[in-house]
Amino acid sequence: MSTPMVITAAMVGAETTREQTPYLPITAEEIAEDAAKCREAGAAMVHLHVRTADGKPSQDAELFRAAIRAIRKRTDVLIQTSTGGAVGMDVDERCGALTLTGADRPDMATLTTGTVNFGEEVFWNPRPLVRDIAKRIRAMGLRPELECFDVGMIDEARYLAKEGLVELPGHFDFVLGVPGALQARPEVLDFMIAALPEGCTWTVAGVGRQQLPFVDEAAKRGGNARVGLEDNIYLSKGVLAKGNHELVAEAAKRVRAQGREPATPEQARQLLRLG
Ligand code: KMH
Ligand code: ZN
Secondary structure, X not given: OOOOEOEEEEOOOOOOOOOXXXXXXXXXXXXXXXXXXXXXXXXXXXXXXXXXXXXXXXXXXXXXXXXXHHHHHHOOOEEEEOOOOOOOOOHHHHOHHHHOOHHHOOOEEEEEXXXXXXXXXXXXXXXXXXXXXXXXXXXXXOOEEXXXXXXXXXXXXXXXXXXXXXXXXXXXXXXXXXXXXXXXOHHHHHHHHHOOOOOOEEEEEEOHHHHHHHHHHHHHOOOEEEEOOOOOOXXXXXXXXXXXXXXXXXXXXXXHHOOOOEOOHHHHHHXXXXX
């Protein structure tokens, strides 16, 4: 039997707007309703950003708390909160979700291990800032998803492990296709996988039109995939996805076509060593 495949739904993000798609969830209730549908469609985890009532990207702890509570009221999907936020946010703002404790604590948090061009802007992650976020994640007893927008960020994770700030083997997310960064091509994915430390697991998040094709690429290679409105708003050319769940349903179809099954949250917890 092949390993179940973890589908993560990156539901909100910081860049997608309601002008681009009316199906972007913004309020806690909208996020929770779509998250429950994502779980039914095959997602084991959601990657979470939050927004203010007027749709602006935010990392506010209370907005995260409301979204996490609403999601957990409806579904058992795992919740991975963003520490990336939006470009230009400072470290305390980015780490809003890392102040949540008890029943509101997320299951996982992202950790981007280096700086990268991000369209016309820069997603700023110098070593001292990455160390700071890594320490906060570790202090909460969480394991990070090591988000890598380029291959050097994998080596940087090794460096952080030497400093004792992250544990290896760990779980990586390759974000491929951000304008100005590493693009989504199959040979790039092979190179990223080959660069991983022994025993690590990985997810690939293809941005834009490469999102769904990279579910196939991940399934073929024994990896995991991320889909969702953070990275792509189209189900097919010119057809908007009517919510994250439609992208998850399409991903699950592709996973099964490759002879694998979408993982449950419990299986994902085991596979990603979340304890
Ligand atoms: N919005 C991007 C600048 C993360 O969630 O950790 C960064 C991002 C990464 O989305
Ligand atoms: Zn994100």
